[in-house]
Amino acid sequence: DVKVTQSSRYLVKRTGEKVFLECVQDMDHENMFWYRQDPGLGLRLIYFSYDVKMKEKGDIPEGYSVSREKKERFSLILESASTNQTSMYLCASSSPQGGGQPQHFGDGTRLSIL
C-alpha cells in the first residue's frame, strides 16, 4: 500500500514564525502535492512538484514556498505565519504512469496560528 506520512498531525505556532511541514512518501512517486482544506472551500492546491527540484505554483501559493531535494520528500514552508494560514494541510503523491493513477493522501496536519 502507498504510504504518505506527514510529520505532525497537530501543530500550534505563533504569527511571524517560519513553519515547516514535512511530507514523505514511500512509493517512489514522481508527483507530489500540497493542498489546504478549509470548511466551505474544499481542497485548494498550494504547490506541486513533478520531479526533484521542480516545483509549480498551484492556486494559492502566496505566503508559501516548497522544497523538494529528494524524490520521497516534499516540504511546505510558511515563510512568516499568519492567522489566515490556520488550516488543515494535506500532502499527496502520485505516479505519472498511464491509467490515470490516483493521488494518495497523508493524514493531514491541522495547523493553528495564534
Place this chain on the structure above:
Amino acid sequence: DAKTTQPPSMDCAEGRAANLPCNHSTISGNEYVYWYRQIHSQGPQYIIHGLKNNETNEMASLIITEDRKSSTLILPHATLRDTAVYYCIVRVAFDGGATNKLIFGTGTLLAVQP
C-alpha cells in the same frame, strides 16, 4: 468548480450494500472518474477509479453508465467504519500541469446505521 453532482447525504443499514450515485454529465472522453472518502479529521482516502469499464477492488465496485454521464460507487457490505464523506471527482490523467489538481465538491455524507 466541481464537475460532479452528488446527493448531500444518505443512510445505509449496517451489512447492506451502499450505493452512492454521482452525476457527471459534462465529462470529457479523456477524463477518469475517481472516488475518495474522508473520515472526520483524516486525509482523503482513495477508493477506486475508472475510465469506461466497471471496476472492482477490495474496497468497492464502480459502475459507469455507457454514456459515462453518471456512475455509482457500491460498498457491498457497509460497516460503521464506512461512515464518511464520499467524493466523486472527474479529472484527466496527469499531464504535468496544475490542471491536474483534484477538485473536491461537497460530497455525500454516508451514515451507516447499526
